[in-house]
Amino acid sequence: MLDSLDELRLFLGVYEAGTIRAASERLGLSAAGGSKKLLALEDRLGRRLFNRTTRKLSPTPDAEKLHQYVSKILDLVNQAEASLSQEQEISGSLRITASATFAQGYLAPMLSSYLALYPKVVIDLDPTDQVVDLVAKGFDLGIRHGVMADSSMIAQRISDSSRVICASPEYWAMRGMPQAPNDLSRLDGLIVGQEVNWTLSKGTIDQIIKVKRRFRSSQAEVIRQMALDGHGMALLADWHVRADLLSGALVKALPDWKVEPNVGVYAVYPSKENMAPPVRAFIEHFKAWAAAHPIDCGFHGHPPPIP
CATH class of the missing domain: 3.40.190.10 (Periplasmic binding protein-like II)
Incomplete structure (x- = not known):
């Protein structure tokens, strides 16, 4: 039989995480303590709940059945606790x-x-x-x-969160402000991650532009700095360059076009x-x-x- 809510929470944690260590940490237990509790639960039920491998645990058919009930039980317990603790200070x-x-x-x-x-x-x-x-x-x-x-x-x-194509006013003055999406393909791209294909839409029109890479980084802040220094154009989140756009340190291109997909x-x-x-x-x-x-x-x- 099931003796406590802690056992149910441990079972659910192992079921979702696939490891005893991760499930135990969520409950404030050591990996050894969690393993001992899980074995004790299996012994009392007379059922193997998880197949063990060197890296991960996978649920058995008995665990799949038990999971349906445990999820509902804990959801009800959580609702009851929440209703009783609404006025208690959160810590x-x-x-x-x-x-x-x-x-x-x-x-x-x-x-x-x-x-x-x-x-x-x-x-x-x-x-x-x-x-x-x-x-x-x-x-x-x-x-x-x-x-x-x-x-x-x-x-x-x-x-x-929208994104904008922008560059320094000096860069646009040197290379020319793009008038249409196709103009972007001749310019220097400052690339975040691996996104070299930029999609723009206007009404029912969609255009995908392959951008010529001038500089790439996984960190958007580095790309922003390269844009401020005039090394090319960047596709950045509007919240990231809000102050730069308002001050004129960066200038948005193609304001009538929307960058897709919406993020x-x-x-x-x-x-x-x-x-x-x-x-x-x-x-x-x-x-x-x-x-x-x-x-x-x-x-x-x-x-x-x-x-």
Whole structure:
């Protein structure tokens, strides 16, 4: 028989993460302690719940059946606990990963606001431009910017985020302001990641332009600096270059065309089950903050004349 909610949570954690270590860390257990609890559960049920390999555990048919019930049970328990603790002060720890550029360029003041609102929450922020395995690395939450690929993670869209093609006024003066998407193919591209094909749309018209690479980096902030220094044109998130566009340090090209696909900012987390109060509060606060401080800066003006 099942003796405790901790056993159910451990079972669910192993089922979702595929490893005892990751599931145990989420529950504050050692890997050895988690393994002992799981073996004890299997002994009491008289069923093997997971097939062991050297790297990962895979659920047996019995585990698949049990999972259907455990998910429902824990969901009801979470709802009951949430209803009883709404007025209790939120406390605990929160491990977050986000891109370094977004953390510095937008996220920092929102995090400061969250800390002020929830003084008993401790936050550990890991800024990295690499996509991190949240479960394997023990993160509660990831903030991701772009087009969400299929994933086993749960994702909540926080906001839309447009992108703009921009360069320094000196670069446009030297090479000429593009008048149509095809003009981009003759210019110097400052490439974030591997995105050398830029898609632009206007009404029912779509055009894909292969950009000539002049410089490439996985870090958008480096690309922004190259654009400011006049080395070429860049495709960057509008929130990232908001101040540069307003000051004229960077000038947007082709304002009548929209860059596709439309991207978003997402809060990503391993599971809707057992969502800790600090995580839930963070997502709600992030949504409210983004509504009051739009991520999409809405800079749609035409470029000023190039001297």
